[in-house]
Amino acid sequence: MIPELGQFSLVLAAVLSLVLGVFPLWGTFNHNTSWQALARPTALLQFVLVALSFACLAYAFLTNDFSVKYVAEHSNTMLPKAYQFSAVWGGHEGSLLLWMLMLTGWTAAVALFSQSLPLAMVARVLGVLGLVGIGFMLFILLTSNPFDRLFPIPPDGRDLNPLLQDPGLVIHPPMLYMGYVGMSVAFAFAIAALLSGRLDAAWARWSRPWTVIAWAFLTFGIGLGSWWAYYELGWGGWWFWDPVENASLMPWLVSTALIHSLMVTEKRGSFKAWTVLLAIAAFSLSLLGTFLVRSGVLTSVHAFATDPTRGVFILIFLAIVIGVSLALFAWRAPEVTLGGSMGVVSRESFMLLNSVLLVVATGAVLLGTLYPLIIDALNMGKLSVGPPYFNLVFAPLMVPLLFILVPGTVAHWREAKLADMWMQLRWVALASLVLAIGLPFVWGSWSAGTALGIFLGMWVALGSLNNAIERLRKPGRIGGSFWGQHLAHFGLAVVVLGITGVKSFEVERDVRMGLGDTVTIAPYTFRLVDMVDVNGPNYKAMQAHVEVAKNDQVFDVLYPEKRRYFSSAMPMTEAAIRSGFWGDLYVSLGDPLPGDKPSWSMRVYHKPFVPWLWTGVLLMVLGGMVAAMDRRYRKRNVAAQLKTAGESLSSAA
Amino acid sequence: MKKFLIPLALFMGLVVFLAVGLQRDPREIPSPLVGKPAPAFSLPTLVGDQPFSPADFKGQVWLFNVWATWCVACREEHPLLVEFSKTQSVPIVGLSYKEIQAADQANGPLNDTDKLALARERSLRFLQRLGNPYKLSVMDLDGSVGIDYGVYGVPETYLIDRQGVIRFKHVGPVTPQVLQHKLLPLIRQWEAS
Numbered sequence: 001m002i003p004e005l006g007q008f009s010l011v012l013a014a015v016l017s018l019v020l021g022v023f024p025l026w027g028t029f030n031h032n033t034s035w036q037a038l039a040r041p042t043a044l045l046q047f048v049l050v051a052l053s054f055a056c057l058a059y060a061f062l063t064n065d066f067s068v069k070y071v072a073e074h075s076n077t078m079l080p081k082a083y084q085f086s087a088v089w090g091g092h093e094g095s096l097l098l099w100m101l102m103l104t105g106w107t108a109a110v111a112l113f114s115q116s117l118p119l120a121m122v123a124r125v126l127g128v129l130g131l132v133g134i135g136f137m138l139f140i141l142l143t144s145n146p147f148d149r150l151f152p153i154p155p156d157g158r159d160l161n162p163l164l165q166d167p168g169l170v171i172h173p174p175m176l177y178m179g180y181v182g183m184s185v186a187f188a189f190a191i192a193a194l195l196s197g198r199l200d201a202a203w204a205r206w207s208r209p210w211t212v213i214a215w216a217f218l219t220f221g222i223g224l225g226s227w228w229a230y231y232e233l234g235w236g237g238w239w240f241w242d243p244v245e246n247a248s249l250m251p252w253l254v255s256t257a258l259i260h261s262l263m264v265t266e267k268r269g270s271f272k273a274w275t276v277l278l279a280i281a282a283f284s285l286s287l288l289g290t291f292l293v294r295s296g297v298l299t300s301v302h303a304f305a306t307d308p309t310r311g312v313f314i315l316i317f318l319a320i321v322i323g324v325s326l327a328l329f330a331w332r333a334p335e336v337t338l339g340g341s342m343g344v345v346s347r348e349s350f351m352l353l354n355s356v357l358l359v360v361a362t363g364a365v366l367l368g369t370l371y372p373l374i375i376d377a378l379n380m381g382k383l384s385v386g387p388p389y390f391n392l393v394f395a396p397l398m399v400p401l402l403f404i405l406v407p408g409t410v411a412h413w414r415e416a417k418l419a420d421m422w423m424q425l426r427w428v429a430l431a432s433l434v435l436a437i438g439l440p441f442v443w444g445s446w447s448a449g450t451a452l453g454i455f456l457g458m459w460v461a462l463g464s465l466n467n468a469i470e471r472l473r474k475p476g477r478i479g480g481s482f483w484g485q486h487l488a489h490f491g492l493a494v495v496v497l498g499i500t501g502v503k504s505f506e507v508e509r510d511v512r513m514g515l516g517d518t519v520t521i522a523p524y525t526f527r528l529v530d531m532v533d534v535n536g537p538n539y540k541a542m543q544a545h546v547e548v549a550k551n552d553q554v555f556d557v558l559y560p561e562k563r564r565y566f567s568s569a570m571p572m573t574e575a576a577i578r579s580g581f582w583g584d585l586y587v588s589l590g591d592p593l594p595g596d597k598p599s600w601s602m603r604v605y606h607k608p609f610v611p612w613l614w615t616g617v618l619l620m621v622l623g624g625m626v627a628a629m630d631r632r633y634r635k636r637n638v639a640a641q642l643k644t645a646g647e648s649l650s651s652a653a
Numbered sequence: 654m655k656k657f658l659i660p661l662a663l664f665m666g667l668v669v670f671l672a673v674g675l676q677r678d679p680r681e682i683p684s685p686l687v688g689k690p691a692p693a694f695s696l697p698t699l700v701g702d703q704p705f706s707p708a709d710f711k712g713q714v715w716l717f718n719v720w721a722t723w724c725v726a727c728r729e730e731h732p733l734l735v736e737f738s739k740t741q742s743v744p745i746v747g748l749s750y751k752e753i754q755a756a757d758q759a760n761g762p763l764n765d766t767d768k769l770a771l772a773r774e775r776s777l778r779f780l781q782r783l784g785n786p787y788k789l790s791v792m793d794l795d796g797s798v799g800i801d802y803g804v805y806g807v808p809e810t811y812l813i814d815r816q817g818v819i820r821f822k823h824v825g826p827v828t829p830q831v832l833q834h835k836l837l838p839l840i841r842q843w844e845a846s
Contacts, residue, residue, distance in 0.1 A: 277660060284664075291671070311675045319668050326661035333657045370670065377673035571754075592758045 003068050006056025007147040010097075013049035013104070014137035016042055020107075020130025024123035028195070036123035040111040043126050046133070047108035054101045057146055058088050066157050069150040070094060076159035076567060078538040086170040087160040092310075093146035095173060099290075100136050102174070102181040107133070110185060110210070117206060124192035125185075132184050135317040143310045159538065159567030168228035176221030176248060180286040182214020183251055186258065187283035190276045191325060194332045199276060204266035207279070209628040211262060212484075215255045216624030222248050223617030231575050236508065236586050236605045238613060241390040246369040247289030250362050254282040257358035264351045268413060270339030271348075274355065277329060284322045285362070291318055292369070343415035350408030357401040364393040402456040402496060405489060406463035428466050432458040443608075444505045453500025461493035484627025491619025494612050501583070501609025510590075514599035521606045524585060525549045528602070529557075539565040541574070544589045544600070548578065560589040560602075575603075583608030685803070686819045691717070691811070692801035696791040697769065699749065699776055705791050707817055714843050716745045716836075717811040718787070718827075719799065721752050722779040724807040730826035731783050737832065738786035743840055747790030749776050750799050750807050768794050812836065814843040 020042045027035025057070075061084045066072040074091045075084050089098040107129040114122045140146070163169070189207035193199045225248065230238040239245065258278040265275045291314045342348035368385045410424050436455035440446040464486040471478060507521045518527045530545040541563040548556045558576035565572065575588035583606065590601030686692075695706040707717075718734065720727045738745055752772035753763065763771070772792055780787070793799055802811065805824050812821040821839050823831055 273657070280660075315668070315671055315675060318671075322664055323661065323668075326664055330657040330661050370667075373674040374670050377670050592762055594762045598762060 002056050002059050003065065003147045003149070006053040006060075007145070009049040009056070010053040010137070010147070011141065013046050013053065013100075014134070014141060016046040016049065017130050017133035017137050020046060021127055021134050022130075024130075025127035025195075028120050028123050028127075033119060036119050039123045039126040039130075043104075043107045043111040043129070046130075047104040050097075050101050050104045054088070054097055057094060057097060058085055061085060061088055064157070066155075067149055067151070067153045068146075069148045070146045072150050072154050072157045074157070074160050076157045076538065078566070079157075079160055079165075080537055082170065083160055083165050086164075089173050090160045090164050093140070093144040095177075096136065096140050096144055097146055098174060099177050099181060100133070100140060102177045103129070103133055103136060103184060106181055106185050110188075114206075121192060121196065121203075121206070124195050125188045128188035128191045128195075129184060132188070132321065135321065139310075139313055139317065143313050159565065162539070162563070162565040162567070162572045163232065165565075166228060166232050168224055168232065172221060172224040172228055175217055175224055179214055179216075179218025179221050180248075180251065180289065182210065182217055183255060183279075183283040183286045185214060186211040186255070186279045187325070190279035191328065194276060194328050197332060197335065199265075199272040199336050201266050201269050204262045204275065205633070208259070208262050208266060209630070209633040211255065211259050211279075212624050212628040215252075215259055216621045216628070218248070218252050218255060219617060219624065220621045222252060223614060223621070226617075227614055230610070231577055233573070236506075236575070236588070236603065236607060238502075238610065241368070241387045243369050244289075244293050246365050246390075247285075247292045250365055250369075251282050251285040251289060253358045253362040253365070254278055254285055257355045258282050260351050260354050264348055265339070268340045268342070268348060270342060271352070271355075272336045272339065273329075273333040276333065278355070278359075280322070280325045280329060281359075281362075284318075284325070285366075287314075287318050287321060291315060340414065345411065345416045345418055347408060347411040347413045347416065350404050350411055353404050354401065354408060357397055357404075361394060361397040361401075364397065365390065368393070399452070399456065402460055402492075405460055405492075409463065409467055409485070409489070424470070425463065425466070428459065428462045431462055440504070443501070447504065450500060450504040453496060453504070457493045457497035457500060459493075460496065461490055464490045464493065479632055480630035481627045481632065484623045484625070484630070486623070487626060488620045488623025491616045491621075491623055494616030494619060496616075498609045498612030498616055501612065502607055505608045507606045509604045511602050511604060512593055512599050513602045514597050517599075519602075519604050521604065523550050524606065525552075526558075526585075526587065526604050528600075531598075531600070534561065536563065538567070539563045539572075542589065544587075544602070546576070546587050546602075548585060556585075558585070558587045560587045562589045562591075579611050581611065584610045686811075687822055689819060691813050691817050691819050692798070694791075694798045694801065696793060696798060699747075699773055699780075699787075699790040699792065705746070705789055707813065710744070710746070710813070711817050712815055714743050714815060714840060715788075715813050716743055717748060717802075717813055718745050719748045719750045719802075719804050719807050719809040720790075721750050721807055722775050723752070723754055724750075726826045727808045728783070730808055730828070731786070733827055733829060733832065734786035735784035742837075743844070744788035745786050747787040748798065748802075749790050749792050750804060751794065751796045752776060752792070753794055765794070810836070812839055812843070814846070 020039060023035045024039035024042075027033065027038070057068075059065075060068045060071050061075050062081065064071070064075065064077050064084075066075075070091060070093050071087075074094070075087045079087065087094075089095040107126060110125055110129070111122070114125070117125075186207050189203060189210070193203040222245075225245065226238045229240065230236065255278075258275065261271050261275040261278055264271045291311070368389050371385050406425060406428065407421050410421050412420075432455050435458045436451045439454050440450045468483075468486050471482060509519055509521060511519045513519065513528045515528055515531065518525050520526075525548070527547045527549070528544060529547050532543050532545070534541045534543045541561040543559050543561045546558045546560065547554050548558060556578050558578060560576040561574040563572040563574055571591075573588050573590075575586055577587075578585045586603070586605040586607050588603045590603065593599050593601055691707045693707060695704045698705050720731075734745060749772060752775065753768045757763065757771065769792060772794060776790065776792075780790075791798075796804075802809075808826055810823045810827055811819050814820050820843055821835065823835065827836065
């Protein structure tokens, strides 16, 4: 009965999406304010219904209702309760429902926190979100219904994929989806602005906090995914240029460009068409990511089910949403007025360069991701594009990006003087240069690449600190966006230093170890002291006890495991990691090896600076949140309101 | 006006590629071995003491199917293989691939004799329960023959002609569609030649 209730509320929610997508938008064309006023309550009710539907599915999981096919396929009575809950989004159908929950959640949030917006704008934004919702609702109901029943009812379920039985994976998809789906808000604002024909500073101001929050979620989601891959896959890598990772990186790059471009549009009224295009692109790439993951058109570790029907549906949806948006853009953008003039050296020009570099990087990643597909479509064979390509094209684009970041933060709007900027930054430049030359010697060995990485990291970190100190010496309240900006930039610097450190100084040893054997990665010595059987709730494991010593002084024991889940033939690696400020010691247990004496293959790694990656990502997320909380966005801006009210009157006349 | 149409045009191009790409199966991997003689080997079989090598089947068309009892997808294709074997069309030779897995040696490595005995026992039980489509099945315990054939994932199926040349390779479970539209026409073609 409960699953039917879930199904029923999902159908009702789909009907409400239709109402939301049609009437308020229609109301803005014929100036019917009562139709426009329909938007808010419809958006809220839609969210309540989807939440109810989601709760019903969660209930089915927690009560082991294996008559529901999706539950039987992704859960098991032995599965711990927390994973039974997270199994709700452990498969295709449920993760779409989660996606829908997020979308209606964002829609409801816009409905609640848009009191300062003119009604027509609210109606347009919510209407566009409703239209997006219709597509996803139809997708769920027509191709991927999570409430389908199963008969005969199996005595037990098939269990959740062991790879997904992990705390990191419990929150990774929701965070990533919050980011992906959050881009739909920026998109809806952009489309609403195109529809109204008013691309002004007010529009940019409204959509800025939403975009920054979505960006922060996306950053967090990507960071979590990388962290998960690092400790769960047992290879010690944190980024693989896998198609699905790329699918999340592309919207991140574009949305990073977008939040910067929005700033220019708000402050200077420039880049309007470009900003709108970036907003469309960020959401389009989120949709494309969904398509790539869900259609099985590319193979990847994330490929869940290859189902061409679903692929065709998403592709048609993608073509309609993006095609119509870009057509609207082509129709409306030529009417956009140019903003204020800008000098060759000015904050605007740095922002433009930032946008261009990020968009080119996105293009490079997109090309690398889709190249195998394009070659196959042209019948030119099968191939795959690997990390060498991505590293080769991506790094050279990031170097100038990181370099211009610092002058971009000190340059004045409209016209900046290079001499002034140099005066502000000379100590930062000098200190970064000295550290870049010196630190590699301290940390190990000197190479040009290491020095360049350290220079860029220090340049951004010290540049941000310098700005903060300069600002503190001046009077006046400092807004959240200032702190957010520098916190995020500082976080980026920490990530850059972390990447440089781990790439330059990591040591990896794949060894064969018997009981009592040691392996040394100076100054650490690892000794395999014991190998025991462990029983988990739904798996059995071999657990190694590895003593770690520094200068003959044992200071820790690591317990890497090889788990065998009852439901799966694939053994799972649980690496044991000891994290410290300067890096990780990483041990993962491999297979038993043939031979007279029992021995196992082991991966023993020293990964310096890896915690810096996660710390940096968290700082960036925090920066985004702080920036979005700036009081400026919450204050009812009377002047802007009067201005837009006046414009809507004149456009109505 | 025109420059604002560029994004739309680029996107249209992308959609075309995605649409074509959707019709392709990314798991369909061309094997460099297709058109080449099947790599020779001599391996013990599931029952009996006579080793088998591909040369024994020269002069007839046969299927070479990679399987293992631990392989879930193999169970999926198994009933179809059993049905197919009843038609007496062409013989199927099984390649029991890496039957002994790490978990079997969790309490210490096994020696080769024990491995073979355990693998035979388990495979026989599997075939007795689910039906035996194989004329015979060879035991590739260390997976070395699998490497020679470029086994990418279990199950896989190879079609080998009268001259001992590999003519087709299918990765993943054999489905009724694959059997109807790919394997059977090819079998007919190579039987006739």
